[in-house]
Amino acid sequence: MNRVIMLIAAQLALFVLPAAAMAKERIPDPAKGWDAHFILLMVISVFVYLVVTIPLLYFVIKYRRRKGNEVGAYIEGNVGLEVTWTVIPLILIALIGVHSWALFNDYRTVPKDCFEAKVIAQQFSYEMISPEGIRTVNELRVPVGPVKLNLTSKDVIHSFAVPQFRVREDMVPGRETYLWFNAKDPGTYEVFCSQYCGTGHSQMLAKVTVLKKEDYDAWVKQNTSEAAASLPPEEQGKKLFESLGCIGCHSVTGDKSIGPTVKGLFGNKTALTDGTEVVVDEAFIKEKVKNPKEKVAKDYQLMMQPNNVMDTDLNAIVAYVKTLK
Ligand SMILES: [Cu+2]
Known part of the structure; x- marks a missing residue:
């Protein structure tokens, strides 16, 4: 019986909220559901806030102590009032619960043929x-x-x-x-x-x-x-530079990033953390990809992990880096 009431309440909530639209579609749209859920929480919160705060302010003023030893009247209780302020929040909480559950279900259930x-x-x-x-x-x-x-x-x-x-x-x-x-x-x-x-x-x-x-x-x-068509090595190298994630830390535009840029790197001298200098040639790049722990560039921290890259791919990467002058 309680379940039936909860389901009816949930249906009503869905009806009054934009989420109603999603019930009609074959594939749900959880993005809309989250927005509807936010509005539901907002409306309920504002409602509760006003219902509590407005009478509170009113009573604070109306029943303030005016003269010396005034004592407030003793009130037995009020069954009607107590039932009301128990049942209304119960319905509101149930509404939030059912709506959350329905939304979470949509959010985690992947539609067929995705x-x-x-x-x-x-x-x-x-x-x-x-x-x-x-x-x-x-x-x-x-x-x-x-x-x-x-x-x-x-x-x-x-x-x-x-x-x-x-x-x-x-x-x-x-x-x-x-x-x-x-x-x-x-x-x-x-x-x-x-x-x-x-x-x-x-x-x-x-x-x-x-x-x-x-x-x-x-x-x-x-x-x-x-x-499928075989690309020239520089182009293959470019694809590898991107797909292996090198580009995440090494820019090709000259901008400083997590690691040094590779633009204008090839054939030039670069300073290392140990105070020495090294010429960036083919051997250096290949070694660096495989074993980044050695010879870290000056002003940079070692972030790179060793990479197991095939020799043909390494040649392609070097060919690409050479083009970045
Ligand atoms: Cu991250």
Whole structure:
């Protein structure tokens, strides 16, 4: 019986709130649900605040002590009043409870036939892998519709947050987590890392680009055929520099970042923390990728992890770095 009352109350809440719209759609939109939930909490809180504060102020003034030894009247109690102030909050709390539960259910239940991609975080970038196997860095491309993201991390705990979709989920090394959102409108949506993960945390930005189905298909076609054709080493190197996450810490534009920029680096001398200088040549770059602990650049902290990169890929990276004059 109580359950029936709660369900009726929840239905009423859904009816009066914008969330009503989501009940009609086949695929729910938790982003709207969160907004509705916020409004529900706000309305209830303001209502309770006013119901308590206005009479309080009134009584404080009306029943203030006026003369020396005035004593207040003894009041037995009032059954009607007590039942009212128990039942009304009970209904309000039940309403919040049922609405939260329904929303949480939508938020964590991935719709069928969802577009599914993978995101791997590392200090301080994201690698996105489309269902077709296309790898991108700091930009996720998805078609319009529900999207599920499988998340993980290579190093520390990061958190994938897209405020406009009202989603956030931790990215934990050695574990796969997930989130889903309903990308209804084409456009660009910002991604933030919302778990402090190191000095480059605030630069750990990315975007989700929602494309019309046909635009997405065109992008896939373009990138898979391009990948099939063998690229010149510099271009391969550029892709590796991005997909391996090097670009997260080493800019190619000359800007100072977590690590030194690679622009204008090749063939020049660079200062190290131990006070010596070294010429950046092929051997140095290759050694540095594999074993970053040695020969740290002056004014920088060692943040880099050793990378197990194939020799052919290393050659491609060197070829790319050479082009950045
Ligand atoms: Cu992070």
